[in-house]
Amino acid sequence: MSIILETKDVHLSYGKKEALHGVNLDFEDNSITALIGPSGCGKSTFLRCLNRMNDLIPNTTITGSFQFHEREIYASTIDLVELRKQIGMVFQQPNPFPFSVYENVTYGLKLTGHSDRKFLDEQVERALKQAAVWDEVKDNLNKSAMSFSGGQQQRICIARLLAVQPDIILLDEPTSALDPISSAQIETTLLELKKEYCIIIVTHNLQQASRIADRTAFMLNGNLVEYDNTSKMFTNPEKQDTSDYLNGKFG
Numbered sequence: 425m426s427i428i429l430e431t432k433d434v435h436l437s438y439g440k441k442e443a444l445h446g447v448n449l450d451f452e453d454n455s456i457t458a459l460i461g462p463s464g465c466g467k468s469t470f471l472r473c474l475n476r477m478n479d480l481i482p483n484t485t486i487t488g489s490f491q492f493h494e495r496e497i498y499a500s501t502i503d504l505v506e507l508r509k510q511i512g513m514v515f516q517q518p519n520p521f522p523f524s525v526y527e528n529v530t531y532g533l534k535l536t537g538h539s540d541r542k543f544l545d546e547q548v549e550r551a552l553k554q555a556a557v558w559d560e561v562k563d564n565l566n567k568s569a570m571s572f573s574g575g576q577q578q579r580i581c582i583a584r585l586l587a588v589q590p591d592i593i594l595l596d597e598p599t600s601a602l603d604p605i606s607s608a609q610i611e612t613t614l615l616e617l618k619k620e621y622c623i624i625i626v627t628h629n630l631q632q633a634s635r636i637a638d639r640t641a642f643m644l645n646g647n648l649v650e651y652d653n654t655s656k657m658f659t660n661p662e663k664q665d666t667s668d669y670l671n672g673k674f675g
C-alpha cells in the first residue's frame with residue numbers, strides 16, 4: 425500500500441485558541457483509517473483540514489504541511505473545487521440536495537461540464553452501485569432524494585461523491601444519525617469501497633472502528649496520542665491514555 429496523504433506538524437487555531445497542536449499522520453491508499461477520541465479532541469477539525477473545509481470558518485489559522493500526491497494542499501495555486509472533488513466529504517447528517525436522486529448524483533459531473541446523457545446515465549448507475557443503493561433507488565431515480573430513508577440518503581450522498589471519482593473519502597461520523605441496520609449497511613459499503621479508495625472516518629463508535637478500520641489514530645486534547653494498526657491498538661495499546669480511553673475510563 426502506498427501513502428497518498430501525509431500531514432506534518434499541523435497546528436490549527438480558532439481565533440486565539442489552538443485546537444490542534446502539531447498532528448503528524450499519514451494515510452494509505454485502499455485502506456480505512458479511523459480517527460477516535462473524546463468529544464472536543466479535534467477529530468472533526470483535523471478531518472476538515474484535509475480538504476480545506478476549515479477555510480470556510482472565519483479567524484482560523486492553519487500551519488503545517490499536507491502533502492497529497494506530493495502536492496501541498498494549502499498551496500495558493502490549489503484549485504479548491506478540484507481538491508474537494510478529489511477529497512470528498514460525507515457528513516453526520518445525510519445532506520442530499522432537494523432534487524431527484526439522478527440530479528444529486530450528476531450534480532458534480534454537470535458542474536465540471538459533463539452533459540452527455542449516456543455518460544451521465546452510466547456514471548449514475550456505477551456510483552449508486554458502488555454505494556450499494558442502486559437496487560433500492562433504480563426504479564425511482566426521478567424521485568426526490570429526500571424522500572428516502574436516512575440510511576438510503578447517506579448512501580445517495582456517498583454515490584454523489586463517488587460520481588466524480590475522488591481519491592479520498594472523508595466521513596465525519598456518517599452513521600451516528602442512523603439506525604443499526606442502516607449503519608451496518610454503510611460499514612459493509614465502506615469495506616467494499618476501500619478496495620478502490622482511501623477512506624478516513626471520524627467515529628465515536630469504538631466497535632465500528634475495530635470492525636472496519638485498518639489503522640486507528642487516537643487523539644486527545646488536540647494531540648495525536650497513538651497511531652497504529654487497529655487490531656494492535658485495541659489489544660495492546662502503547663500508551664496509558666489510549667488504554668484508559670478504550671477501556672471506557674473517560675470520554
Ligand SMILES: Nc1ncnc2c1ncn2[C@@H]1O[C@H](COP(=O)(O)OP(=O)(O)OP(=O)(O)O)[C@@H](O)[C@H]1O
Binds near residue numbers: 461
Ligand atoms: N468553528 C469553531 N470555532 C471555534 N472553536 C471550534 C470550532 N469548531 C471546533 N471548535 C473547538 O475546537 C476543539 C475541537 O473540536 P472538534 O469539533 O474538532 O472536536 P471533535 O473531536 O470532532 O469533537 P466531537 O467528537 O464532539 O465532534 C473544541 O474545543 C471545539 O470547541
